[in-house]
Amino acid sequence: MKPQYITWSVSKITVVKVTGLIETDSFTNAEFKVARDSPSQVHEFTLANFPCLNRYDWIMLYNLLLRDEQKYGFVIAHLKQMIISYIHEVGEMDIDIFSVFTSQRSPLRF
Template identity: 55%
Template sequence: MKPQYKTWSAHKIDAMKVTRPIETESFPNAKFKVARGSTCQAYEFTLTDMPCLNPNDSIVLYNMLMREKDKYEPVMSYLQVMIKSYIQEVGSMDVDIATVLKKKKADNCS
């Protein structure tokens, strides 16, 4: 997984290509190459780097993949599992944070 500063960008993704699937022992992965902004700078990342992308990039990539769903079907199923797992983890963290904040608020009020 790349550090967030190497994958997160405010520049819009204009083009995307799935360069190849990556076989691993534990889970299927895929490599993406995207072009960003007016300079069309190229960036590469994998599905495991997805949590480090800004949320808009994840939505843009998903929509681009959906336009050619038949072509990218294996990648789509991996991406859906990744997004569901990520959303579940974020939701779990939100519950933990809310619990801590409620406890602190109750401690301060007593």
């Protein structure tokens, strides 16, 4: 897994290519090459690096891969599950934060 400062960027992903599959005991991993803003800005990463990407990148990758759903079906399924799980966890965290702020003992009570 690459460090977050290498994979995270605010530049928009414009092109994605799955360059290879990595078979592991746990799940099928994939290697990606993406271009950001210009063809000269190429980055490589794997599914294991997805948590280090910004959330907009997840949606961009998902939408770009949907263009060839037959070829990238397993990657799309993995990415979709990751997005759903992330949204669920953020929602759970929001509920927890709200309950703390609205409790009787909270100094930040609304």
